[in-house]
Amino acid sequence: MYQWVRRHHGLDFQILKSSVALGFRKLSRVTMLFIVLSLSLIVFMSYTKATFNVPHTLEHLQGNQTLETGQHLSTQTVQVKHVSSQILSPLPESTAEPDNVQLDVMTKGLKPTLTPESAIAEIAEPTPSPESIKHVDPIDSHSSKLEIPQEQQRDRRFALVIPATSPSPDLCKTIVTALALGYPSPIIINWGVDYHTITKWEGGQNLPKIPGFVKYLDAAMHPEAHPDEKLEEDDLVLMVDAYDVWFQLPADILLRRYHEINKRANIRLQQQWGRDEPIPMRQTIVAASGKNCHPQPDSGSNMHCERLPDSPLRADLYGPNTEKDATKHRDHRPKYINGGVYIGPAGDMRRLFRRAAQKMEAGLSQGIHLFSEQGIPGEVLGEQEIWRQWQRAMKEVVYDNDAKFLMDRDFEYHFGLDYSQELSIQTFWTDTDHGLFDGAFVLLNNQSAIDAHSEALGISPVRLKGVPEDVKSAKNPLTDVIESPDWGEMELYADFFTESVPAIVHHNGFKERRTSWWDKPWFHQHLRKLLAIHLAPRRTEAPLATVEIEDGGVKYWAATAEKLDRRPRLMGDSAQAPLKKIGFQDICQYADDSLRQPGDHWWDEVFRDAGGPFS
């Protein structure tokens, strides 16, 4: 269906080895000597090549070498001085990943990436014993992720990925809101893909998201990826659905919340663990949440909904009847996966989605009519939760490191949910029996408007109070557009129950609002100006966002591919060259002329001014 990108030279070597073995007896001594010599030469050359292809993460190993922190900013020369000895003498960390060279589906990135959150929560990683190291093949081990806690990478790339197959003004809205709010230029995956060729039946329109995302991550993380596009294990990737997602808060707020969510989750995990042994679980990936477990097991994906943890939100979120009626999903705290938004480190995300891709392939190859993308990572999440419960319940520590490693590899994905919908609100199940809605676009300075909404919904005392602290302290994106802008005077979507003012509004329910509400958000009337600001070439080196966390700051940088041209890019077959740019006309136009009023152009819908075409 699509190619798994290998990053090993080991395969060529193995093939050679076996062909030598097969023809062994028929050969004369001279020929054999020749083969042995060539073999040595090939081994030597591939070893040297591997050495020089080592991604810069290996630099982290050099205890007495300076760690380059600006390596994401430009093409950089990889320092290889001490690397060679590391390759052949695997460190304990490297043994955690005996890569499967034949089909490199899910064995990579097994060793959890160390993130600031994990350092904050002081979560130690189990260290394999020397016995478990011995049998590791050095040829496989060089690709392992090798990291040590003391030298965390503080400069990270931040990539935005959007799966979309065809143009529409709704896709345009997703993309222009991202650009206008300072997110990285999106990388579009699956453009032009016909989902039937992947699902082999008439359903499953969203399924290509899974292999498409793996293909992108494999390409961007490949050692030979172009430096303009390259992602390392710890670089952050945000994937959002196209067509029904709007951004409403800038990237630095979303990033700060992402760190906070993981920090809180890791504290919860630590508390639930409550023993002296190192905790074998933690969170680095966050997916959006929903109120209903969907799809059900008859879909071919078993999400083990009944085994998922309870929401950490207040038990009376929707009043005394919260979660009393299993069929009234609206009254449930979000605790199930929604596939609209995923964010996490590239390495961990790849591992999760490789696992999902493997499950998807297994299902489709058995003729199962899989139809829901979210059901598949949802199943991985459900299995992770069962594994975690079992780990906590076990009285005895498992000292068998091989077994431990295999179990971690197959079930712990550092995967969790955005329970409070701070990253993304899903609008499905937000309507009441009385025709009211849990959320609305409001001016947060207008407390009487908030009170009126809240009282109508029976919320007493009123919960939502003004602009959230993290929004207040963020730079206002209208600073260069109007005089002394005030967040409280800018229309933002807020939820009166959860008190969330999300970074993303995901219109998975009431989809007509994508048109009827499009002029409501604060940015709408400033869209052309905001785009002009954010589409200008970046002449100065400045990070997209700097996030302060407890032990220092992390700078998030856009890929150098978008430095001079900020138009979105299309994922092709590989990332060995910079990805191709795509123009707004090609993204935003109506796919079908029957969808538009005569004389209406996409820019008339998107900007709703008399400003004419946009490019």
Ligand SMILES: *[C@@H]1O[C@H](CO)[C@@H](O)[C@H](O)[C@H]1NC(C)=O
């Ligand atoms: C640094 O390199 C020297 C040799 O150049 C070596 O003796 C020393 O052990 C190294 N230090 C660390 C921390 O690796």
Ligand SMILES: *[C@@H]1O[C@H](CO)[C@@H](O)[C@H](O)[C@H]1NC(C)=O
């Ligand atoms: C606040 O909202 C109410 C109700 O929507 C509205 O009548 C009032 O004019 C608003 N006040 C201000 C200062 O905008």
